Amino acid sequence: MRACYYDDIGAARDVLRTGDVPTPECGPGEVRVKLATSGVNPVDVKVRAGRKQPWPRIIPHSDGAGTIDQVGDGVDKKRIGERVWIWNAQWKRPFGTAAEYVALPSAQAVALPDKVSFAEGACLGIPAMTAFHAVELAMRSGKTLLVSGGAGAVGHYAIQFAKLAGATVLTTVSSPEKAKIAKEAGADHVIDYKTENVGDRVMALTDKRGVDAVVELNITANAKLLPTVLRPKGSVIVYGIAGPDLSLPAQFLLSNAIGIQFFLVFELDAAERARAVSGIGAALAQGKLIHRVDPRQFGLNDTAAAHEAVEQGASAKIVVTI
Known part of the structure; x- marks a missing residue:
């Protein structure tokens, strides 16, 4: 699959690369999401420019949205084809959403109503x-x-x-x-x-x-x-x-x-996370939330520019389209 990654910390244009990496497969209890969008947050920029590299290679970004295309053992096969938004994809894990696919625990891929776009779905995880x-x-x-x-x-x-x-x-x-x-x-x-x-x-x-x-x-x-x-x-x-x-x-x-x-x-606990997921889901289902997506278009090859836009203080959510 294609992904944006970095093998060392530093300035966005110095370390971010786009290339082919192995496509992930689901483990037990996991789903694989074919990503449509990847949300960029200030924390993603800070980690990439940080003091140490916690893994040999990092595919950044914790937020994103897409469609489940594979499930692991113990996950209902009916989830295949489900539109989802993602949380904590790259928290304490090396591979996040700046890629064509991500595999992660099933609970971290949450149903996204049809009327909510994938770009809007990429705004939900952290903010x-x-x-x-x-x-x-x-x-x-x-x-x-x-x-x-x-x-x-x-x-x-x-x-x-x-x-x-x-x-x-x-x-x-x-x-x-x-x-x-x-x-x-x-x-x-x-x-x-x-x-x-x-x-x-x-x-x-x-x-x-x-x-x-x-x-x-x-x-x-x-x-x-x-x-x-x-x-x-x-x-x-x-x-x-x-x-x-x-x-x-x-x-x-x-x-x-x-x-x-x-x-x-x-680091929300399970009960706190469940209430947040439920509350966000109810508001989305009722069409009660306004989402602010930056109108600039960033593709996977433009991830460095997307990081720079966050560093420059973008007033709306920066989203990379996969």
């Missing part, structure tokens, strides 16, 4: 699952949420899942264009942090009470805002950082009994 779980945790504190970065891949889905759960959603953005994206997702209030004081706006919008919870994409940069936006006994749900060290407003957090929950979407 939508992160957003669903973050909102699930945040809603335990109440129904008024502040979503950081509402025009980003995760924030955009988080707004939608929060609204489906009945929340009032405030969100931060960095431009009028991004404000429009967040509003289209359903945000009740959009705050441009480049031109507005976030704390003042949050307090004005919540009658000086503060939000019940913050869904945070970058706690490293935004921790200083917490005293200005959170109510006592509120919570912060953290799914992203921008560095290895963190400075927190400890006195505020202690005095106000603020809960902070970090999580990594790759």
